[in-house]
Amino acid sequence: MLKAPDHQVAGHQAHAGKLGPLVDDSGRFYKPLQSDERGTKEAAFYSSFSSNSKIPTAIRRFFPTYHGTQLLEASDGSGMHLHLVLQDIVSNRLDPSVMDIKMGSRTWYPQASEDYIMKCLKKDRESTSVPLGFRISGLQTYESEKLGYWKPDKKVVQDFTLEDVKSTLKRFVSSNPSSNAEPDCLLASIIYGGSDGILAQLLELKAWFEDQTIYQFYSCSVLMVYEKAGVGEEGFRSRSGAEVKLVDFAHVMDGEGVIDHNFLGGLCSLIKFLSDILVSSTNRSKAEGDLKEQPEEIENDAKA
């Protein structure tokens, strides 16, 4: 049984009779090939990547598994349509929190048409891509059974400023994302931090990007995924499943012996934001820990 994905936060969606991706209950994600050259290019990328022996095994985990292409009834009812068959990244997750971050301060590439370049440049300048080296394309973060997900509207996300991005990266790992109060970043140490948290994974990706000259990943996204289920319970760390994946390869170019400094620059910028959040949340918990340990001294100081 194919259906529209429950946890898609960006891109074309298969709702209301439109063409969009589908998922089945075996953990596969069917992405319709875009009819222009983008579709062909994305299929070519997956095919090249999955057979390229120069990709380190440790790096493959950051890419969805590719199962070829398949003709399927399109979600818009327009008949049979070729789909990429990919791993459904959130298939085995309960209440996944997901953020889609489009990487690079430049989403255009020199070989593109002048129209396309100008269209991308406009979007890059109007969004945080130019100043920050990335922009948030969409997100949802699970708040509670009662409140469900915090999922800002697409239009709101499009207009994110630098301050909105900072705040959203905090809210994404807070127990109170939808609140007007300061985000508490309670999950930062578990989701962003830790030996296999988001930051550790991004740093692994960064080391590869400092060296690889095989591909240039224009307009590609970093997905950050985790599960809040079980927060506060023993063993949560292992069950949060904080995970980084790269998606959207319709504009991947040959590296031609040059590193992807555009993606890498944005990645370093994202890493710096997450590190800062982690450091300040760690400092805060430490300060709070100190407060709890030495309440009398603090009180005495206050009286002195």
Added chain:
Amino acid sequence: MLKAPDHQVAGHQAHAGKLGPLVDDSGRFYKPLQSDERGTKEAAFYSSFSSNSKIPTAIRRFFPTYHGTQLLEASDGSGMHLHLVLQDIVSNRLDPSVMDIKMGSRTWYPQASEDYIMKCLKKDRESTSVPLGFRISGLQTYESEKLGYWKPDKKVVQDFTLEDVKSTLKRFVSSNPSSNAEPDCLLASIIYGGSDGILAQLLELKAWFEDQTIYQFYSCSVLMVYEKAGVGEEGFRSRSGAEVKLVDFAHVMDGEGVIDHNFLGGLCSLIKFLSDILVSSTNRSKAEGDLKEQPEEIENDAKA
């Protein structure tokens, strides 16, 4: 006595009655303040940087020492003109080899005028800035007493392609830079390599750029400087004085809490090119060493 610098490879030059920088024999470099806001901004940057306590001491060595501003007779005879008084980087060097590399795939900044942005974008697209994340602005490399310097013409440098940049980064550390033969990269291990060679210095700079959010260095250049004098003699390593300096700060902006991903991306790209040159030159000398050590075996193999 003020005179035009002998080893300037890029930028406005004080020859033929034009306005340009001057040097004296005490090791100072006098750069005329550009009359528009660029001049004011560059002076403001030097003043801010030299008094900013957040700049690590180890990082200061990558910037020319600043000695304030001074009114001087301009080199174009137009009367008194305000000059930045800076350290003359090559003052105590004999036959310095110098390369000026303008950093960043983007030399424009969001706050600039539309005209300025379009002018920069055009140059970035027509040069290697967009594909490589940097472009060579000028260079000279000392070849020998007889041949003097290899110093490609400004127009030639402007038209450098990706392949030209690769080859020039090799020629810069070759004993035969002006030759049509394959550059021999004889000096790569001494100039690019080593515990205080160019690469080690660029990596130190990179670590700072991954963290610093104080400045955005648009249109700023990395200068690579060394001396070939004494090559092959004992103790050359210590006398080559391979040195990295940042110059040209007329377009430095406030970092606003974001790392300079544009400069950093280009820096990582440059580092990758230099590493590749170093690795292949090391492999070659190793292979040649092996050849020298086992000439008979090789001959036997060839006969077999």
